[in-house]
Amino acid sequence: MGFIKRAFLYVTKKRGKSALLFIILLVMATFVLTGLSIEKATRVTQDNLRYALGGEFEMAPDYSENNPYYRMETDEEGNFTIDTKMPVTQEIIDQVMGTAGIKSYDGMSQCLVATNLDVIPGTVPVKDKYRDRVYGRFVTGTENSKLFRDETLKLVEGSHVPADGGHGAVISKALAEKNGLKIGDSITLTVDGGEKTEIKIIGLFEVVKQEQAYTNVNSFDKLENQIFSGIEAYQELMSDSAAGYQSVVFGVNDPAQLDGIVAGLKQNDAIDWRAFKVETNNKTYQAAAAPLEKFQTLITTVLILIVAVSAVVLSLILTMWAKNRIHETGVLLSIGIKKTAIIGQYLAEVLLIAVFAFGLSFFSSNLIAGQIGNSLLQAQVQSEEEQTVPQDDNGLQIKMKDDANQNDIVVNDNGDGGESIQKNASVEPLDVSIGLDNMAELYLIGFAIIILSVGISSASVMRLKPREILSKMS
Amino acid sequence: MAVLETKEVFYSYAKGNKVLSGVNAVFETGLMYAILGPSGSGKTTLLSLLGGLDSPTKGEILFDGENIAGHGLQYYRRNHVSLIFQSYNLIDYMTPVENVKLTARQDALPILERLGLTTEEAKRNVLKLSGGQQQRVAIARTLASGAPFILADEPTGNLDEDTAAEITGILKESSHELDKCVIVVTHSNELAKQADVVLKLKRGSLQTVKTQ
Numbered sequence: 001m002g003f004i005k006r007a008f009l010y011v012t013k014k015r016g017k018s019a020l021l022f023i024i025l026l027v028m029a030t031f032v033l034t035g036l037s038i039e040k041a042t043r044v045t046q047d048n049l050r051y052a053l054g055g056e057f058e059m060a061p062d063y064s065e066n067n068p069y070y071r072m073e074t075d076e077e078g079n080f081t082i083d084t085k086m087p088v089t090q091e092i093i094d095q096v097m098g099t100a101g102i103k104s105y106d107g108m109s110q111c112l113v114a115t116n117l118d119v120i121p122g123t124v125p126v127k128d129k130y131r132d133r134v135y136g137r138f139v140t141g142t143e144n145s146k147l148f149r150d151e152t153l154k155l156v157e158g159s160h161v162p163a164d165g166g167h168g169a170v171i172s173k174a175l176a177e178k179n180g181l182k183i184g185d186s187i188t189l190t191v192d193g194g195e196k197t198e199i200k201i202i203g204l205f206e207v208v209k210q211e212q213a214y215t216n217v218n219s220f221d222k223l224e225n226q227i228f229s230g231i232e233a234y235q236e237l238m239s240d241s242a243a244g245y246q247s248v249v250f251g252v253n254d255p256a257q258l259d260g261i262v263a264g265l266k267q268n269d270a271i272d273w274r275a276f277k278v279e280t281n282n283k284t285y286q287a288a289a290a291p292l293e294k295f296q297t298l299i300t301t302v303l304i305l306i307v308a309v310s311a312v313v314l315s316l317i318l319t320m321w322a323k324n325r326i327h328e329t330g331v332l333l334s335i336g337i338k339k340t341a342i343i344g345q346y347l348a349e350v351l352l353i354a355v356f357a358f359g360l361s362f363f364s365s366n367l368i369a370g371q372i373g374n375s376l377l378q379a380q381v382q383s384e385e386e387q388t389v390p391q392d393d394n395g396l397q398i399k400m401k402d403d404a405n406q407n408d409i410v411v412n413d414n415g416d417g418g419e420s421i422q423k424n425a426s427v428e429p430l431d432v433s434i435g436l437d438n439m440a441e442l443y444l445i446g447f448a449i450i451i452l453s454v455g456i457s458s459a460s461v462m463r464l465k466p467r468e469i470l471s472k473m474s
Numbered sequence: 475m476a477v478l479e480t481k482e483v484f485y486s487y488a489k490g491n492k493v494l495s496g497v498n499a500v501f502e503t504g505l506m507y508a509i510l511g512p513s514g515s516g517k518t519t520l521l522s523l524l525g526g527l528d529s530p531t532k533g534e535i536l537f538d539g540e541n542i543a544g545h546g547l548q549y550y551r552r553n554h555v556s557l558i559f560q561s562y563n564l565i566d567y568m569t570p571v572e573n574v575k576l577t578a579r580q581d582a583l584p585i586l587e588r589l590g591l592t593t594e595e596a597k598r599n600v601l602k603l604s605g606g607q608q609q610r611v612a613i614a615r616t617l618a619s620g621a622p623f624i625l626a627d628e629p630t631g632n633l634d635e636d637t638a639a640e641i642t643g644i645l646k647e648s649s650h651e652l653d654k655c656v657i658v659v660t661h662s663n664e665l666a667k668q669a670d671v672v673l674k675l676k677r678g679s680l681q682t683v684k685t686q
Contacts, residue, residue: 001575013567013599331563334527335577335619336552466551467528 003341007348017321018353024317025354028310029361029446030368035303036438036445037365038373041430042296049289054103055255055282057262059088059096060247062277069275086275087244095270096250101261103253106149107140107245109234112220113189113227117179120172122219130218134175134225136189138234142170142203145228146249151208153223158183158203167233169199172224173206187227189237197236199229255282295377311449314350318457322346329461330469339462347454351447358446362434370432377430476503476538476554476622478524478655480680483533485519493519495678496533503622506649506656508669510683515675517659518627524657525557525625526550556616560628562608564600570611571596577619585614589644606637613644617652624648626658630665642668 011018061084063070069086093105113136126133139145141163147153148160161168169187176182183201190196207223219225235243252258258280266273322329325346332342461469478501485494493516501507501524511517522528523535526547535542542550556577557563564573570591574582586596589610591603600608609629616624626645630638642665649656649670658665666672672684 001572001578006576009572010567327563328565331565332576333548334525334551334557334563335615336548336550337576338548465528466547467522 003345004348006345007352010345010349011352021317021350022353022357024314025350025357025446026361026364028306028314028449029354029358029442030364031306032303032310032445033358033361033365033434033438033442034369034372035299035306036441037369037432037434038376038430039296039299039303040435040438041373041432042292042299042377045430046289046292046296049292050254050256050285053255053285053288055252055258055280055285056249057252057258057278057280058247058249059092059276059278061087061275067275083241084275085242086272087242087246088248088276089242089244092244092271093248095268096248096265099261099265099268101252101254101257102250104144104251105140105248106144106146106251107231107248108137108145109231109238109244109246110135110137111191111234111237112136113191113237115187115189115227117175117187119219120174120178120222120224122217122222124216124218126218126220130220133220134227135220136234136237137226137228138231139228140231140245140248142205142228147223148205153205154208155203156206158201160203161228161230164230166230167197167199168202169227169229169233170203170205171201171227173204174224176201176204189227189233191237193240195237195239197233199227199233255285258282291377298376307445307449311452314449314453315456318346318350318453319460322457322461326461326469330466333466333469343454343458343462346458347451350450350454354446354450358439358442361442362439366434369434370430373430373432475653476655477501477536478555478623479536479539480520480524481534481536483520483523483530483535485516485523485528485531492678494523494530497675497678497680499673499680501623501655501657503655504649504653505670506646506668507658507671507673508666509657509659509673509675509680510661510663510666511675513661516678517675520675520680521557521625521627521657521659524623525555527557554621555623555625556619556621558609558612558616558624558626558629560631562605562612562632564608564611564615566599566601568600569597570600570603570607570614573600573611574614574618577615579620580618582614582618585618586611589614589617590640604637605632606634606640609633609637609641610644613641613648617648617654622654624654624656626656628660628662629658630660630662638662638664 061067061070063082063084067084067086069084070082071084072080072082074080087109088107093107096102097105112130112133115132115134117132117134119132119134137145139161141161142148142155143160144163148155155170156173158170159168161170171181171187181187181201183204186198186200188196188198205228210223231243231245235241252261262278262280265271266278329342332345333339480497480499483494483497484492486492497520509517509520519528523530526542529543529547537550537554542554564570565576568576570586571582574585578585583593583596587593591607591610591614595603595607600611603611609632613624613629624645629645630641633641645656645658646668648654658669660666669684671682674681674683
């Protein structure tokens with residue numbers, strides 16, 4: 001009679017023990033499977049979050065002595081201008097966009113322009129010279145521009161400035177109404193040097209979120225006064241400067257890869273990196289992912305604990321049972337059955353029950369995994385929120401920008417150089433489901449625990465000689 | 475004819491207690507042997523050594539001229555020897571048929587029926603059988619194994635007089651008709667009377683009391 005047949009006889013005839021072992025294995029498997037499925041759901045949610053939020057890095061000219069293309073000029077009145085002969089050109093943008101993992105870019109140059117418009121007044125007074133001045137933002141399309149992308153501004157009439165620039169312009173509806181302007185009308189922009197350009201209104205926007213950084217400001221910093229147009233208009237105004245952008249923000253698919261992408265990019269010799277500063281930003285992702293990462297660590301720890309406790313409990317029970325089965329072991333040895341075949345029988349018995357217990361745990365885990373997972377996650381998120389900075393009434397979380405180094409020269413600061421306002425990204429509930437991969441993992445882990453436990457429990461008996469076992473029997 | 479032989483077999487426990495001191499004996503198939511001796515004289519120890527459950531401290535045990543440890547004691551137990559115990563030592567979750575099948579090289583039921591069990595009894599749980607029936611199952615298991623040597627340790631110790639006589643008869647029949655060598659360790663003089671050869675273990679040595 002083979003060991004599997006003996007195992008089958010034991011399992012079917014010792015029904016009480018088999019039922020008890022079945023319940024133990026079912027509970028064990030339910031916990032392990034629940035842990036595995038929550039861990040997987042957390043991982044998937046993290047991945048989704050990464051790809052949904054993305055990350056970005058900004059490439060801008062380095063306005064410091066480190067940049068060989070940098071120049072600063074001071075006039076007789078002591079006013080100074082700074083410039084670079086190497087802005088971020090379209091050619092450089094194309095080089096960067098050729099790097100794997102980068103999905104988009106948002107380029108911008110900006111300068112103060114005189115408009116002859118009756119601008120919307122700010123809360124901070126300005127000199128007469130600046131009364132009709134506003135910020136001209138010359139972008140690679142307004143649709144992809146950060147203020148429109150994060151819905152601070154919203155196009156309400158007409159169309160966006162296209163990606164390829166041109167002289168089309170988008171201004172605020174408030175500014176247009178105050179000056180009797182409408183789509184199709186033209187505005188002339190002038191800079192201090194006397195250069196002019198004419199832009200044509202193709203769209204109107206409204207300020208959707210009146211953010212703190214743009215409220216207590218002078219007139220030209222107000223969002224309602226800002227004019228968006230294409231890079232060609234900027235180049236006409238700045239004809240003595242090199243053609244290019246003052247800042248380009250590149251979006252990456254996976255914020256977790258951000259540092260690696262930037263490091264890889266800097267190996268590209270086609271770009272003279274002495275001329276640029278690169279600053280990464282994946283704070284939104286990090287803020288949202290922090291509770292998930294901690295949660296995943298917690299779940300992994302709990303899972304390891306469950307596995308360890310299961311192994312210990314199972315070993316203890318099987319050891320107890322093995323001692324009760326010393327008689328049987330002695331008889332089997334005395335009739336010439338190998339020790340390995342006896343251990344094989346004991347192992348087969350547990351595995352036979354485990355196959356069914358693990359299978360049933362699919363249903364029991366399905367019942368509880370989602371609830372447990374989301375309860376634990378909510379607890380983790382709450383704990384995280386209590387530890388982070390307070391939020392305002394609108395659920396907005398205010399954070400100081402990392403790059404607010406006072407020694408940096410801030411060029412054409414439009415008010416967003418001091419503080420940025422970031423929406424606190426929320427963590428979606430986990431979609432916990434048990435898949436075939438979880439079941440395979442359960443069987444793998446479960447069988448490993450069982451093999452270990454049977455090995456441990458059999459060792460004390462199997463190291464004895466048959467006669468010693470038979471002596472114990474008598 | 476198969477022969478089991480002990481040559482200058484010594485056995486002592488780890489504490490130094492000497493149990494066997496140079497046991498020399500020859501056992502042949504076709505005969506029933508009885509080994510007598512007072513409690514603690516080493517009868518069960520000698521039977522364990524003959525059964526390959528333990529190894530002598532010194533000396534050797536030969537099966538057909540070869541040391542039984544040559545192919546491993548497990549191989550020896552599996553193929554050449556079969557044991558019967560006073561407490562039957564059956565597997566409690568199996569039926570008689572299943573117990574016999576543990577070692578069987580032949581159909582279990584006819585052997586059980588030959589030893590007096592009905593078909594219904596042969597398929598009942600062993601714990602639901604009487605002591606005599608359980609010992610019959612144990613004997614059936616040894617016969618089914620095909621081993622030429624049957625070693626029995628007080629096989630009638632737990633049985634009433636009539637049943638003991640029946641079991642003794644079966645063992646004797648097995649040796650004579652099935653050409654087995656039956657070696658019985660016993661306190662029972664009645665059983666010893668039925669043996670072809672009677673040996674006595676005294677002070678660690680084996681002495682012949684009765685020969686064929």
